[in-house]
Amino acid sequence: DQQVKQNSPSLSVQEGRISILNCDYTNSMFDYFLWYKKYPAEGPTFLISISSIKDKNEDGRFTVFLNKSAKHLSLHIVPSQPGDSAVYFCAASSDSNYQLIWGAGTKLIIKP
Amino acid sequence: AAGVIQSPRHLIKEKRETATLKCYPIPRHDTVYWYQQGPGQDPQFLISFYEKMQSDKGSIPDRFSAQQFSDYHSELNMSSLELGDSALYFCASSLPLDRGPYNEQFFGPGTRLTVL
Numbered sequence: 362d363q364q365v366k367q368n369s370p371s372l373s374v375q376e377g378r379i380s381i382l383n384c385d386y387t388n389s390m391f392d393y394f395l396w397y398k399k400y401p402a403e404g405p406t407f408l409i410s411i412s413s414i415k416d417k418n419e420d421g422r423f424t425v426f427l428n429k430s431a432k433h434l435s436l437h438i439v440p441s442q443p444g445d446s447a448v449y450f451c452a453a454s455s456d457s458n459y460q461l462i463w464g465a466g467t468k469l470i471i472k473p
Numbered sequence: 474a475a476g477v478i479q480s481p482r483h484l485i486k487e488k489r490e491t492a493t494l495k496c497y498p499i500p501r502h503d504t505v506y507w508y509q510q511g512p513g514q515d516p517q518f519l520i521s522f523y524e525k526m527q528s529d530k531g532s533i534p535d536r537f538s539a540q541q542f543s544d545y546h547s548e549l550n551m552s553s554l555e556l557g558d559s560a561l562y563f564c565a566s567s568l569p570l571d572r573g574p575y576n577e578q579f580f581g582p583g584t585r586l587t588v589l
Contacts, residue, residue: 395577404477404563404580405516450515460506460518460529461578 364388365453367464375472380438382467384451387432391453395461396425396436399448408449409436438469446471475499477581479564485587486554494549494584498566504528505547506578507539508563516563522547524569551586559588 366385374380384394392413397405411418411425411434418425424437438445448468452461478497486492498505504523508516509532518531522541533539536554541547545566551558562585565578 397580402582404479404565404582407577407579410577460521460531461508461516462518463515465515 363465364391365451365462365464367449367451367467369467370465371468371470373470373472374441376443377440380436380441380445380469380471382436382438382449382451382469384434384436384464385432386434386453388453388455388462389432390455391462392456393454394425394427394434395452395454396423397450397452398445399450399466405450441469441471443471443473445469477564477566477579479562479581479584481584482582483585483587485589487589488554488556490554490588492551492554492586494551494562494564494586496547496549496564496566496581498545498547498564499579501568502566502579503545503569504567505541505545506565506567507533507547507549508565510561510563510583511557512560519549554588556588559586561585 395410396408398408399405409420409423409425411427427434448466450466451464480495506521507519510516519533520539521529525541537551539549561583563583565580567578
């Protein structure tokens, strides 16, 4: 059973607008969440993370929101830029198990 | 800044052959993780090492083994290769776990293994 779910395989957004990528999880033991960006033929690149004691973390154009009661997190990118086109993975871990559990990824396409 | 180095970047093997993938973590990172990403799939955790000791084990087949050396580089050894082993193999490293429980994992570019 998929513990981390990204239900949108792809998302298309106009340049300059906001991109919102969603992620749901089922395991209540998860307490640390990360977003990675991946280009073809490259390894995932760390973007931003959030621990379960927070509900928001912001870094430049990237903001991650965590709703623990709904077991849902989202990544907001604003404004979206052409270079943001990539596959975005949501990942989760717990302090008892540092391995990352990954979602299936969402392909973000930024249209000029 | 130095990143995680993986070699080789591409590897082609035949069924039942063996393969060795290498990973060199970011300097001062002592924790190494191995992931396997099959075509169209999300990465799956295989195994991790902390201070040269195995720290966690995921869905690593018995045909695979790995170790971390004194210089913290790690090698993933794969034997009796099967067609289904064709995948991207990522290595990641992170800061020492005793510096905090939440250390981001930084990924290498991956090794693409093709088994014919």
